[in-house]
Amino acid sequence: MSTQQHVSDADSASLSLFSLTAPVAMGYIPLGMVFGFLFVQAGASWVMALAASLIIYAGAAQYMMVPMLAAGMPVSAIALATLLVNLRHVFYGLSLLDTFPRGRLLRWYTAFALTDETYSVLTTLPRGTPPQRMALLALLNQAWWVSGTLLGAIIGAQAQVPLDGLDFVLSSLFAVLTVEQWRARSSPLPLWTAIVAYAVASVLVPQHALVLAIVLSISVGVLSYKREA
Amino acid sequence: MQDIGYLLTAILAMGAITFALRALPFLSARLLRRSPVVQHLGRFLPLAIMTLLLVHSATGSAREHANGPWPELLAIAVTALLQWRSRNPLLSIVGGTALYVLMRNWH
Numbered sequence: 001m002s003t004q005q006h007v008s009d010a011d012s013a014s015l016s017l018f019s020l021t022a023p024v025a026m027g028y029i030p031l032g033m034v035f036g037f038l039f040v041q042a043g044a045s046w047v048m049a050l051a052a053s054l055i056i057y058a059g060a061a062q063y064m065m066v067p068m069l070a071a072g073m074p075v076s077a078i079a080l081a082t083l084l085v086n087l088r089h090v091f092y093g094l095s096l097l098d099t100f101p102r103g104r105l106l107r108w109y110t111a112f113a114l115t116d117e118t119y120s121v122l123t124t125l126p127r128g129t130p131p132q133r134m135a136l137l138a139l140l141n142q143a144w145w146v147s148g149t150l151l152g153a154i155i156g157a158q159a160q161v162p163l164d165g166l167d168f169v170l171s172s173l174f175a176v177l178t179v180e181q182w183r184a185r186s187s188p189l190p191l192w193t194a195i196v197a198y199a200v201a202s203v204l205v206p207q208h209a210l211v212l213a214i215v216l217s218i219s220v221g222v223l224s225y226k227r228e229a
Numbered sequence: 230m231q232d233i234g235y236l237l238t239a240i241l242a243m244g245a246i247t248f249a250l251r252a253l254p255f256l257s258a259r260l261l262r263r264s265p266v267v268q269h270l271g272r273f274l275p276l277a278i279m280t281l282l283l284v285h286s287a288t289g290s291a292r293e294h295a296n297g298p299w300p301e302l303l304a305i306a307v308t309a310l311l312q313w314r315s316r317n318p319l320l321s322i323v324g325g326t327a328l329y330v331l332m333r334n335w336h
Contacts (some may be wrong), residue, residue, distance in 0.1 A: 027319040043230030051237070055244035060282070065243060070230055075239045082243045086250050087278055091271040093254030094261060111252040165326075165333035168290055168304060172325040174283035175308040176318045181276040183313075190273050194280035202288075210285045217277040218270070225269040 017137055020125075024117045025144040032148020033155070034169055035062050040156035042070040053149040057113060057142055060177070061085045063170040084214060092119040101131030113138040115145075116177065193220045294333065304329035 032053060039049045039062075052062055061082045068078050092114050093100075099122075101107045110131075114122075118141045122134060182191065194217055201212035230236070254261055261267050287305060291297030308325030315321065 027317075030319055031322065044236060048233070048236050048240070052240050052243075055240050056247055058243075058247045061243055061247060064286075065239065069236065069239060072235075075235070075242055078239050079242045079246055082246045083250070084278065085282060086247050088275040089247070089250045090253050090261075091275060093251060094258070094271060097254060097258050097262070100255065107255065108252065111255055112248050114251045163330055163334060164294075165290070165300075165330045168301075168329040168333075169322060169326045171283060171286045171290060171301070171305065172308045172322040172329075173318075174279060174286055175305050175325065176312045176321050178276070178279040178283050179309050179312040179321075181279050185276055186272050190275075190277035191280050194277040195284065197277075198281055198284045210281060213281050213285075214278065217281065218274065221270050221273040221277065222266060224273065225266050 017133065017140065020121055021137060021140045021144065024121060024141050027117065028141060028144035029148035029151070031059060031169075031173075032145045033152030034166075035059070035066075036149040036152025036154075037156035038063070038066050038152075038166060038169070040153045041161065042066050044069070046150070046153035046157055049149050049153040050146065053142075053146045056082075057145065058082075058086055058089075058115060059145075060170065060173055063167075063173060067167060080211075084210070089114060092116075096122060099125075099127065099129070099134075101135055103131060106131050106135040110135045110138045113142050115141070116180075117141060189224060190217070190221070193217050296332075300329055300332040304332070 035053070036046070036049045039052065040046055052065070056062055056065075064081055064085055065078055068081065093111060096114075096119070101110055118138050121137060121141070125134065125137075178191075182188075185191075194213070197213040197216035197220070198209060201216060202209035205212050283305070287301040288298070291301045304325045307328055308321050311324050312318065312321035
């Protein structure tokens with residue numbers, strides 16, 4: 001009787017795990033496909049597309065690297081761009097510190113796999129959720145991303161598609177992330193700061209506008225704290 | 230893109246940086262949480278950086294053709310509106326990108 005009970009609990013747990021990651025799957029499979037497709041179309045092999053989704057596992061950075069690698073840019077420039085694109089992830093872990101898995105392997109894997117979507121699903125879990133479930137959920141999400149990548153890479157390897165503007169998918173992804181950050185904002189200042197900083201930076205140093213704009217924005221961020229306090 | 234060594238180096242570097250950023254809070258939690266400036270930046274920076282990346286990548290696209298920046302502005306407005314109303318990233322990204330590809334290829 002008690003074993004029976006145990007089994008059905010485990011069943012309902014894995015069922016709800018699937019239903020928790022289903023919305024992520026709906027996004028990760030097609031968006032992973034777009035990455036695999038674009039990367040293979042740019043000239044990489046499907047193995048490299050797979051390696052990127054297994055090792056990097058960060059959608060925006062992976063979209064960003066496609067034109068950079070195709071242009072043969074130095075690894076240092078690509079690394080710097082990755083740092084900027086993913087800087088926000090530092091702040092994700094901060095809010096999950098107390099609930100995160102304690103075991104070494106589970107903890108490091110879950111940290112590795114802390115994408116925007118996994119973060120948002122993890123924050124909706126009730127307190128006291130077993131750490132194995134958190135790690136499994138993160139793993140399932142990465143499995144969706146990797147499967148999508150593989151599928152897209154296989155399709156992309158079949159034929160060349162001469163469509164201009166497909167790489168706009170990166171801008172669309174940034175637009176989506178901006179809207180979500182805007183929804184969660186405590187003040188509209190960061191958005192206006194960024195727009196003004198970018199305008200100023202592209203007049204001053206057109207070649208390095210993004211880097212200068214980020215430095216300017218961080219400065220405004222620090223200064224606006226002092227004013228508050 | 231055929232140079233496996235170059236691709237793998239870039240992928241490993243990107244993987245290491247991404248992992249370091251995601252794991253940092255678990256290594257230096259006390260330091261980060263005790264600092265009110267870090268807390269403030271945690272609220273300030275994500276929206277600022279995401280806006281910068283959006284503006285940067287869209288202006289990059291706008292410089293590639295003669296009709297910029299109108300297709301970019303329209304496609305971003307549509308993407309943002311879709312996301313604001315639906316909260317469905319797939320719908321918003323596919324809708325915005327499809328509209329943009331249409332505008333760039335059939336004019």
